[in-house]
Amino acid sequence: MQSRTPASRTGRPRSAAADTAILAATRDALVELGWSKLTLGDVATRAGVAKTTLYRRWAGKPELVCDAVAELFDELELPDRGSLAADIEGVVLQFAAILARPEAKSGLMAVVAESTRDDALRERIRASIVERQMRLVLEGRARAQSRGELPAEPDPAESARTVDLIFDVVAGAVVHRTLVSGKPADEDWVHSFTRVLLLGLSGSSEQT
Amino acid sequence: MQSRTPASRTGRPRSAAADTAILAATRDALVELGWSKLTLGDVATRAGVAKTTLYRRWAGKPELVCDAVAELFDELELPDRGSLAADIEGVVLQFAAILARPEAKSGLMAVVAESTRDDALRERIRASIVERQMRLVLEGRARAQSRGELPAEPDPAESARTVDLIFDVVAGAVVHRTLVSGKPADEDWVHSFTRVLLLGLSGSSEQT
DNA sequence: AGCTTTCGCTACGACTCGTAGCGTAATGCC
DNA sequence: GGCATTACGCTACGAGTCGTAGCGAAAGCT
Numbered sequence: 001m002q003s004r005t006p007a008s009r010t011g012r013p014r015s016a017a018a019d020t021a022i023l024a025a026t027r028d029a030l031v032e033l034g035w036s037k038l039t040l041g042d043v044a045t046r047a048g049v050a051k052t053t054l055y056r057r058w059a060g061k062p063e064l065v066c067d068a069v070a071e072l073f074d075e076l077e078l079p080d081r082g083s084l085a086a087d088i089e090g091v092v093l094q095f096a097a098i099l100a101r102p103e104a105k106s107g108l109m110a111v112v113a114e115s116t117r118d119d120a121l122r123e124r125i126r127a128s129i130v131e132r133q134m135r136l137v138l139e140g141r142a143r144a145q146s147r148g149e150l151p152a153e154p155d156p157a158e159s160a161r162t163v164d165l166i167f168d169v170v171a172g173a174v175v176h177r178t179l180v181s182g183k184p185a186d187e188d189w190v191h192s193f194t195r196v197l198l199l200g201l202s203g204s205s206e207q208t
Numbered sequence: 209m210q211s212r213t214p215a216s217r218t219g220r221p222r223s224a225a226a227d228t229a230i231l232a233a234t235r236d237a238l239v240e241l242g243w244s245k246l247t248l249g250d251v252a253t254r255a256g257v258a259k260t261t262l263y264r265r266w267a268g269k270p271e272l273v274c275d276a277v278a279e280l281f282d283e284l285e286l287p288d289r290g291s292l293a294a295d296i297e298g299v300v301l302q303f304a305a306i307l308a309r310p311e312a313k314s315g316l317m318a319v320v321a322e323s324t325r326d327d328a329l330r331e332r333i334r335a336s337i338v339e340r341q342m343r344l345v346l347e348g349r350a351r352a353q354s355r356g357e358l359p360a361e362p363d364p365a366e367s368a369r370t371v372d373l374i375f376d377v378v379a380g381a382v383v384h385r386t387l388v389s390g391k392p393a394d395e396d397w398v399h400s401f402t403r404v405l406l407l408g409l410s411g412s413s414e415q416t
Numbered sequence: 417a418g419c420t421t422t423c424g425c426t427a428c429g430a431c432t433c434g435t436a437g438c439g440t441a442a443t444g445c446c
Numbered sequence: 447g448g449c450a451t452t453a454c455g456c457t458a459c460g461a462g463t464c465g466t467a468g469c470g471a472a473a474g475c476t
Contacts, residue, residue: 011421012473018423034325039463050424055465105324112388113317116310117242122390130388164389165400169377172384177376180320180338182330192373200408219452220442226454247432258455263434 014057021047022054026068030103035065035110062114062121069107070128072098078136084144088194089187091136092174096185099178109179137167150201169197222265229255230262234276238311243273243318270322270329277315278336280306286344292352296402297395299344300382304393307386317387345375358409377405 025046029038040061044051058064076094081087098104108129115122141163144150153159173193177185185193233254237246248269252259266272284302289295306312316337323330349371352358361367381401385393393401 010419010475012423012475014422035321040465041463052425052466053423056422060465102324106321109317109321109324113243113314113321116313116317116387125388126390161397161400164385164391165397165404168385168389169381169401169404171388172380172382173377174380176380176383177372179324180333180379181372181376182334183372189369189373192369193377195411196373196377196408197404198408199411200404200406203403203407218444218450220444220454222453248434249432260435260456261454264453268434 018047018049018053019057022049022057022064023068023071026064027072027103027107030065030068030106034106038065040064062111062118063124065107066111066121066124066128069104069111072101072104073129073132076132076136078139080143084140084147084149085194085198087140087143088170088197089190091140092170092185092190092194093187095133095171096174096178096190099174100184105179108175133171134163134167137163137170141166166197166201226255226257226261227265230257230265230272231276231279234272235280235311235315238273238276238314242314246273248272270319270326271332273315274319274329274332274336277312277319280309280312281337281340284340284344286347288351292348292355292357293402293406295348295351296378296405297398299348300378300393300398300402301395303341303379304382304386304398307382308392313387316383341379342371342375345371345378349374374405374409 022043025043026038028046029043033042038061040054041051043064044054047054054064058067075098076091078087078091081090099108111121111125115125141150145152153162174185177183177189183189230251233251234246236254237251241250246269248262249259251272252262255262262272266275283306284299286295286299289298307316319329319333323333349358353360361370382393385391385397391397
C-alpha cells in the first residue's frame with residue numbers, strides 16, 4: 001500500500017492486522033465525525049494502536065483517508081449483462097451505491113480537494129481509486145465494440161481521448177448528482193442518464 | 209450576503225468595504241495556502257480587519273470560502289451564439305476557465321465535501337453557486353426549444369428532471385475533468401463533449 | 417543466543433480555534 | 447447637540463490538535 005521495503009527482510013514485520021484495523025477505524029470515524037472533525041489520534045484509539053504507529057505508516061490524514069476510501073471501490077464489477085445499455089446501468093448503479101455511503105461522501109471529495117495542491121496525493125488517488133474505475137470503462141467499451149454496439153477506433157490516441165471523455169462524463173455526472181445536487185442516483189435517473197449517454201456515443205464520429 | 213437585518217436601522221453600519229476586502233483576502237489565501245492551511249486569523253490579517261470582525265459575520269471557514277468562491281461565478285454569462293452547440297461550448301468554456309483558477313480548485317471541492325455533513329452549508333452552496341449555473345441551463349434550453357433544436361416538454365415534472373440531468377452531466381463532467389482527471393477542459397475536449405451531449409439530448413424521447 | 421525493526425506509551429512545543437472583555441468609532445433618533 | 451445602539455480593533459485566554467522524540471518491550475530472522 002505505502003512504500004515498498006524490498007531490501008528489509010530482517011526485523012519485526014509490520015502487523016497486517018493493524019493495517020486493516022486502522023483503515024476500518026478510519027471509515028468508522030468518517031461516518032461518525034466526517035472529514036473535518038476526524039483526527040489521527042482518534043483513529044488510532046479506535047483501531048487499538050498507538051498514534052505513533054499510524055504516523056509511521058501514513059504521512060498524514062489525506063493519505064490515510066485515500067487508502068480507506070479506495071477499499072470501498074474494490075467491490076466494483078462489470079458482469080456481462082448482454083448489452084451496453086445494461087452494462088452501463090449496472091455499473092453506474094453500483095458506483096452510485098458506493099457514493100451514497102457516508103464514509104465515501106465525506107472522504108472522497110475532501111481528498112480530491114486536497115489533491116489540487118499535492119501532486120503526490122493526486123497520483124495516489126489516480127492509482128488507487130481512479131484506475132480501477134477507468135478499467136471498467138475500458139472493459140465495457142471493448143465488450144460493446146465486439147458486440148458491434150460502438151464503432152471501433154483504430155487510432156490509439158483518439159481512442160484514449162474517447163475513453164477519458166466517457167469516464168469524466170459518467171463519473172462526473174454521478175458524483176455531481178450525489179454530492180452537489182444531493183439527490184439519489186436511483187434507477188430512474190440512471191436509466192435516463194444511460195439513454196442520453198448511449199445516444200451520444202453511438203452517433204456518427206463526424207467532426208463539425 | 210449573510211443574515212438580513214431589516215429591523216436594525218440604528219447603530220453603526222457594517223463596513224461594506226470590509227466585506228469585499230475579506231472575500232478578496234480569502235481568495236488570495238486560497239491561492240497561496242490552499243483550503244487546509246487557510247486560517248481565519250490569517251485572512252483577517254490580510255484583509256486588514258480584526259479576527260473578531262470576521263467571526264461576527266461568518267460562522268466559520270466553510271461559509272466564508274463558500275461566499276468567496278461564489279463571486280467567481282458571477283462572470284458566467286450566456287450570450288446568444290446562434291445555435292445550441294455554440295451556446296453550450298461557450299458556457300462550458302467559461303465554466304472550465306473559472307474551475308482552472310487555483311482559488312476555485314482549492315475551495316470549491318472542499319466546501320462541497322464539508323456540505324455532505326452540514327445541511328445549512330449545502331443550502332448556502334445551492335443558493336449562491338449552483339443556482340446561478342442552473343439558471344444558465346434553463347435559459348439555454350428554452351432558447352434551444354424556441355429554435356426547434358430541442359423537443360418541448362409540456363410536463364413540468366418531466367421537464368425539471370431533464371434539466372437536473374443536463375446540469376449534473378455538464379457540471380459534473382467539467383468538474384471531474386478538471387479536478388479529478390487533472391486535465392484541462394480545452395477547446396478540443398469541450399467540442400467532443402458538446403457533440404456527445406447534443407446527440408444524447410436531441411435523440412427521441414422513447415422510453416426503453 | 418544476537419541483531420533488527422516495529423510497537424505502545426508518555427511527554428512535549430507549536431499552532432489554531434473560537435470567545436470574552438473592554439474601550440473606541442460611527443450611525444439613527446430625539 | 448446628546449443619547450442609545452451597533453460595529454470595530456485589540457488583547458488575552460483555555461481548549462484542542464498536530465507531529466515528533468525518546469524509551470523499553472515485543473517479534474521476527476540467521
